[in-house]
Amino acid sequence: MPGKDGYDLVVVANRLPVDFSVGLDGSLSWQRSPGGLVTALEPVMQNADGAWIGWSGAPDLKHEPFDAEGMRLVPVTLSATEIERYYEGFSNDTLWPLYHDVIAPPTYHRQWWDAYRRVNQRFADAAAEQAADGAVVWVHDYQLQLVPRLLRDLRPDLRIGFFDHIPFPPVELFGQLPWRRQIIDGLLGADLVGFQRNGDAANFVRAVRRLTDHATRGPIITMLDSEGRQGRHVRAGAFPISIDSASFDELARRPEVQSRAKEIRADLGEPEILMLGVDRLDYTKGIRHRIKAYGEILEDGRLDVEHATLVQIASPSRENVGAYQELREHVEILVGRINGEFGELGHSAIHYLHHSYPQEEMAALYLAADVMLVTSLRDGMNLVAKEYIAARSDDRGVLVLSEFTGAADELAPGPLLVNPHDIDGLKDIIVAAATMDPREQRRRMRRLRRKVLADDVAKWSAGFLSVLGSIPVHPVTAEPR
Ligand code: G6P
Secondary structure (H helix, E strand, O other): OOOOOOEEEEEEEEEOOEEEEEOOOOOEEEEEOOOHHHHHHHHHHHHHOEEEEEEOOOOOOOOOOEEEOOEEEEEEOOOHHHHHHHHHHHHHHHHHHHHOOOOOOOOOOHHHHHHHHHHHHHHHHHHHHHEEEEEEEEEEOHHHOOHHHHHHHHOOOOEEEEEOOOOOOOHHHHOOOOOHHHHHHHHOOOOEEEEOOHHHHHHHHHHHHHHOOOEEEOOEEEEEOOOOOEEEEEEEEEOOOOOOHHHHHHHHHOHHHHHHHHHHHHHOOOOOEEEEEEEEOOHHHOHHHHHHHHHHHHHHOOOOOOOEEEEEEEEOOOOOOHHHHHHHHHHHHHHHHHHHHHOEOOEOOEEEEOOOOOHHHHHHHHHHOOEEEEOOOOEOOOHHHHHHHHHOOOOOOEEEEEOOEHHHHHHOOOOEEEOOOOHHHHHHHHHHHHOOOHHHHHHHHHHHHHHHHHOOHHHHHHHHHHHHHHOOOOOOOOOOO
């Protein structure tokens, strides 16, 4: 396999960090996509002679590798059928619901699994082709869990890291997966397997113990072959991801963003209390629970539409997957009912927006919001919570945060923690947030800001890569499977 002349750091993720299209004359145009992972890795990639392997987001788009944003971008082509089976099917209708506590029922289809394996092989082949001898390859997220193993089989000289951005479920749920052993074996191709929370890493190690014969000691897994001979070690650990806090803080301090925040409040009729929800329209986010609780608060008369309003941004996501279509129906019916019942001319109960917005507008919304509602039923981390905090250099605003987010593990005790399944509890917390004394707001926000500004995404990627770099590379011998 090629090696020598390749790249020293190769990132493998389902999506490329740019949206690109190819014109009829074959010309290429691309635009940086705003994802958190790009921000995290861009400086590292630019310094390290890095390549990024990923899908363009469109069907059948074929293009040679190209340079953009100071890195090598290597497009992986997916056919329309592969998008249906690997991306919408196995990734987002099997693994996503299974890894998020089966909030929606996972679907198990053998054809989807076959497509997942084939596409993972394609990503592994591309990585093997791009990586220099002894390079570091960092594989990301649930769409690509077989890549570490497939890549190690092709290139045993590489140092391979994997980071799971979403929760790793307890083995009692993970065990449902007909291909559970293949997934564990896929991940064990890495030298370091990173998770958002200690609990996720512990779930993974338990699954290894339960489903394989390998030896585990704390977070270290020692690979054993069928005769019990020891092979290389795999380390599991928590590396909670973050945002580029300083640049979000800077963005929210800009005069144009500050005045946009004022304009938003004015457009909404200068409410005393502006509540905000910002999510991909996903059933894991607890949007229905939040809206139901808000409707009941209005019904009980604890808040009223002349003084309070809720803005819910729900950005379109995975719109070909049935569970997402159903969720949209439910949310929109619920919003319509509450607005019909409690809204008045000039005073909507809920402003529901099914759009995505640029970062500047998000920063202005965060600044405008007195209360930020993050009520996920399960969430790997939740970066919206961190963005809200980074935007609030005025030390105002209250974060209501679900216990079932990775962010809660890190940020407590600053936010008002909530169990979103407990609608009465959620109502009480929302009202408490809406009526919190400014001194208490400041005390909490200061603590939150110290944490979020210190633990930014650069620290996250540096932390992961330095642990990965410190793991002794095992001599290349026959690898126990
Ligand atoms: C989550 C996942 C990412 C994914 C993102 C958007 O954050 O962890 O891997 O890219 O959602 O979802 P999409 O399906 O549009 O890539």
